[in-house]
Amino acid sequence: MKITVIGTGYVGLVTGACLAQVGNQVLCIDVDADKVARLRDGIIPIHEPDLPAVVQEGIVGGRLTFSTDIAAGVEHGEFLFIAVGTPPDEDGSADLRHVLAVADAVGRHIQRPAIVINKSTVPVGTAQKVRERIAAALRERDTTIPFEVVSNPEFLKEGAAVDDFMKPDRIIVGTDSEAVRERMRALYAPFNRNHDRLIFMDPASAELTKYAANVMLATKISLMNELAGLAEHLGADIEEVRRGIGADPRIGYSFIYPGCGYGGSCFPKDVRALEYSARQHHYEAPLLAAVESVNNRQKRVLEHKLVDALGEDLKGLSIALWGLAFKPNTDDMREAPSRVLMEGLWRRGAHVQAYDPAAMDETRRIYGERADLQLCADPYAACQGADALVICTEWQVFRSPDFNRLKELLRRPLIIDGRNLYDPARLRKAGFAYHGIGRS
Numbered sequence: 402m403k404i405t406v407i408g409t410g411y412v413g414l415v416t417g418a419c420l421a422q423v424g425n426q427v428l429c430i431d432v433d434a435d436k437v438a439r440l441r442d443g444i445i446p447i448h449e450p451d452l453p454a455v456v457q458e459g460i461v462g463g464r465l466t467f468s469t470d471i472a473a474g475v476e477h478g479e480f481l482f483i484a485v486g487t488p489p490d491e492d493g494s495a496d497l498r499h500v501l502a503v504a505d506a507v508g509r510h511i512q513r514p515a516i517v518i519n520k521s522t523v524p525v526g527t528a529q530k531v532r533e534r535i536a537a538a539l540r541e542r543d544t545t546i547p548f549e550v551v552s553n554p555e556f557l558k559e560g561a562a563v564d565d566f567m568k569p570d571r572i573i574v575g576t577d578s579e580a581v582r583e584r585m586r587a588l589y590a591p592f593n594r595n596h597d598r599l600i601f602m603d604p605a606s607a608e609l610t611k612y613a614a615n616v617m618l619a620t621k622i623s624l625m626n627e628l629a630g631l632a633e634h635l636g637a638d639i640e641e642v643r644r645g646i647g648a649d650p651r652i653g654y655s656f657i658y659p660g661c662g663y664g665g666s667c668f669p670k671d672v673r674a675l676e677y678s679a680r681q682h683h684y685e686a687p688l689l690a691a692v693e694s695v696n697n698r699q700k701r702v703l704e705h706k707l708v709d710a711l712g713e714d715l716k717g718l719s720i721a722l723w724g725l726a727f728k729p730n731t732d733d734m735r736e737a738p739s740r741v742l743m744e745g746l747w748r749r750g751a752h753v754q755a756y757d758p759a760a761m762d763e764t765r766r767i768y769g770e771r772a773d774l775q776l777c778a779d780p781y782a783a784c785q786g787a788d789a790l791v792i793c794t795e796w797q798v799f800r801s802p803d804f805n806r807l808k809e810l811l812r813r814p815l816i817i818d819g820r821n822l823y824d825p826a827r828l829r830k831a832g833f834a835y836h837g838i839g840r841s
């Protein structure tokens with residue numbers, strides 16, 4: 402099949418590369434000429450396991466090509482994926498400028514029938530808006546070319562994106578047309594072999610499904626974090642509580658890990674965008690606001706624990722920080738708890754000695770060279786002479802460090818663990834002051 406993917410960010414690039422992998426002829430379009438040039442050489446702008454190999458295979462096999470020419474892109478595909486960004490506006494609403502600009506371009510350049518597939522996370526009603534924009538552009542050209550607009554949100558997780566695309570747990574397709582359902586079934590057949598993962602519904606429900614999934618997961622995390630804070634006051638251990646409630650299959654073990662707050666490109670943005678939608682429709686949605694405010698508070702918890710241990714004024718102190726990415730296996734630092742922590746520490750005059758297995762370049766890009774930030778070569782170098790070690794991200798490499806060595810390197814044996822990686826009793830026995838989340 403001939404497929405065009407417009408937008409080569411996380412979602413677009415993974416979608417394009419995986420669709421090429423199964424034999425389709427995929428043309429990926431992006432406005433950023435530098436990015437397109439690098440992608441043609443197989444240079445991937447993001448850290449994502451398996452993606453470089455899949456992209457390379459597509460390029461070498463001649464099935465995956467890149468261009469900045471949107472007219473050629475619209476010409477190429479019988480399926481046209483819209484996978485451009487929907488960054489949040491000041492007020493939290495999703496900015497649809499890029500999505501609608503693509504719709505205009507499709508309307509201007511389309512020459513034969515096509516299915517336009519919206520993969521970007523967009524507010525309910527956007528499929529309808531895209532349809533109207535394409536129709537308006539066609540009217541201006543004085544032609545009628547049949548086209549359909551489908552909502553097909555992506556559920557990939559950073560760090561497991563290729564796997565999520567190749568082996569999806571569901572493929573949501575929002576369309577009211579029987580003919581389109583059949584075409585979409587054919588498109589996704591290679592990823593839908595063992596169990597039928599396709600779930601068809603109307604476009605508005607498909608759009609809301611994406612937000613509902615992310616908001617449900619964010620709610621689980623915020624509720625756990627709120628319970629963790631309460632557990633500290635009550636002298637309970639949230640890790641025991643987690644095991645106790647996870648055993649109930651109605652609750653389940655996943656996404657109930659307390660921590661230092663959720664980050665990333667999806668949860669914070671989508672919770673806010675849905676809240677905004679509710680406000681727009683004069684519908685009260687107090688839970689959504691609470692999920693966000695609990696998360697904002699949680700991102701400050703590590704700083705507060707440090708202050709409890711070291712005092713309000715951190716001038717002249719050095720803090721070792723393990724983990725900068727918002728979660729392991731990515732270099733993405735969007736809305737990462739580490740940023741809130743570092744910025745808080747700097748305000749208090751502390752010096753940060755940080756290490757992350759993947760996000761060092763990204764940290765440099767965001768903060769530049771500054772006297773109060775030292776990016777260290779390895780986890781131990783970060784602890785050299787530090788007054789405390791704080792853990793923000795649960796990278797595997799942090800799970801079993803040499804505690805004796807840590808004790809020698811740290812100026813004070815203080816560990817604040819935002820991911821509950823260690824056994825408190827063991828650490829105390831080893832002579833550390835150890836503070837996790839929701840346990841004492």
Ligand code: UDX
Nearest residue numbers: 555556557558559656657658660663664665667727728
């Ligand atoms: C998420 C959704 O999982 C995905 O389906 C959607 O398409 C995009 O958003 P992603 O942002 O890549 O994916 O990250 P995810 O692995 O879901 O983690 C999100 C955040 O929640 C991270 O900051 C993580 O540390 C935090 N988290 C996750 C917890 O604090 N506790 C948990 O139990 C699980």
